[in-house]
Amino acid sequence: MIKTDTNFNLLNSHITALIKKDICSNRNIEKCPICESKHYIKYGSFKGFQRYKCKECGKTFSNVTKSLWSYSKKDSSKWIKFTEYVLERKSLRFCAEKLEISLVTAFYWRHKVLQGLNYESVPANLNGDVHIAKKLIPENFKGSRNLTITVRHNIWVIAAKSDENSIIVKPISRCHWHLPSFNKRIYYLIDEKAYIVPYGDRYISLVAKAHNKKRKKEVQNDKIIWPFQIILEKWLKKYHGVASKYLEKYLSLFILYITKKEMNYMEIFKKLSLENKFIKTSDIGISNINPIGVVL
Ligand SMILES: [Zn+2]
Structure with a gap:
């Protein structure tokens, strides 16, 4: 008997897996996300993702490590939707309710997205x-x-x-x-x-x-x-x-x-995912304070 998929759950999870694979396989890895060393080697694959092993710290990582995806066991489509909500400046409460995530999760996710945007927002130069x-x-x-x-x-x-x-x-x-x-x-x-x-x-x-x-x-x-x-x-x-x-x-x-x-949320989402700059949890909440006390 063929089960029906009336809520498109199967379809959605399949699409999510495809998007994840597409994005992560295009992601450039420049350094070890754990110790930032540039000496690493290819080390087989896991669930279709390239794995690497760092020659300095000995840890293994993959195209997915420390990407937006790796933070959440939650449905990736929620992440995409969430990125859209951040760009639309929806409240955390709104996001939490719509996506059935906790307020705390919503708070952290918003910071992940904002952190990613931070890298994008500095122009090369200003002239004229x-x-x-x-x-x-x-x-x-x-x-x-x-x-x-x-x-x-x-x-x-x-x-x-x-x-x-x-x-x-x-x-x-x-x-x-x-x-x-x-x-x-x-x-x-x-x-x-x-x-x-x-x-x-x-x-x-x-x-x-x-x-x-x-x-x-x-x-x-x-x-x-x-x-x-x-x-x-x-x-x-x-x-x-x-x-x-x-x-x-x-x-x-x-x-x-x-x-x-x-503001195409999918583009931004892709950018956040492809960035080889790893988003660290320590980037959130802990800030470097310069001598005059400004968060830099
Ligand atoms: Zn390392």
């Missing part, structure tokens, strides 16, 4: 007219336990955008303007011949003055940078406050949003 604005965002300690907070400082978020829709938005410092941090996070991307257009901040104006030398140019206000403070404020509101330690990840999604890049 480069518009720069700032937004001060009050520190947010959401999710941090046992903290006795006496003072909340502002996080300096800088947006720099060139004519051809290349944009970077990064937190650069806490409390005060910090030039070395600005240079390290933003300025290195700006072409020597670029013309900097500052918006309403004396520090950015000083940077512009030094960079532009004696050049003076009439430049039209940029449609994104000019109202940047308002746009970002509105956008962040939807999340009911973002913990400062995660701010940078959310800003990567913000960049996708404001540049109106085609």
Whole structure:
């Protein structure tokens, strides 16, 4: 007797397996995900996936190791759907209910996706007219336990955008303007011949003055940078406050949003899966704090 598959369960699981195979077999492995050594050898295969053995640490891994897939025993189609929800900025509660996963899982998954976007969001360089604005965002300690907070400082978020829709938005410092941090996070991307257009901040104006030398140019206000403070404020509101330690990840999604890049969830999902940069659980939640206390 042939069983019917009225809910398409069989079909779905088959499609999921195919997608997984397609994505993972195209994934480039550059280094051992455990010790990051580049000395590894092919080591048979497992369930159709190429396996490798690291010559340094002796551990074996495969095309699937530490990919988005390896984190979850859950149906992979849930992952794809989840990526779509993140891009649509659905609430965690919504995702958890729709996909029948726990809130905690939803929280971690969102960070995996945002972490992946983070790698994608830095342009190669900024040239032509480069518009720069700032937004001060009050520190947010959401999710941090046992903290006795006496003072909340502002996080300096800088947006720099060139004519051809290349944009970077990064937190650069806490409390005060910090030039070395600005240079390290933003300025290195700006072409020597670029013309900097500052918006309403004396520090950015000083940077512009030094960079532009004696050049003076009439430049039209940029449609994104000019109202940047308002746009970002509105956008962040939807999340009911973002913990400062995660701010940078959310800003990567913000960049996708404001540049109106085609947000094809399947493409992004594929990219996240193919990236040879392994997503580490330690990238989530634990952050490197630089001397001025900004999450880098
Ligand atoms: Zn290794």
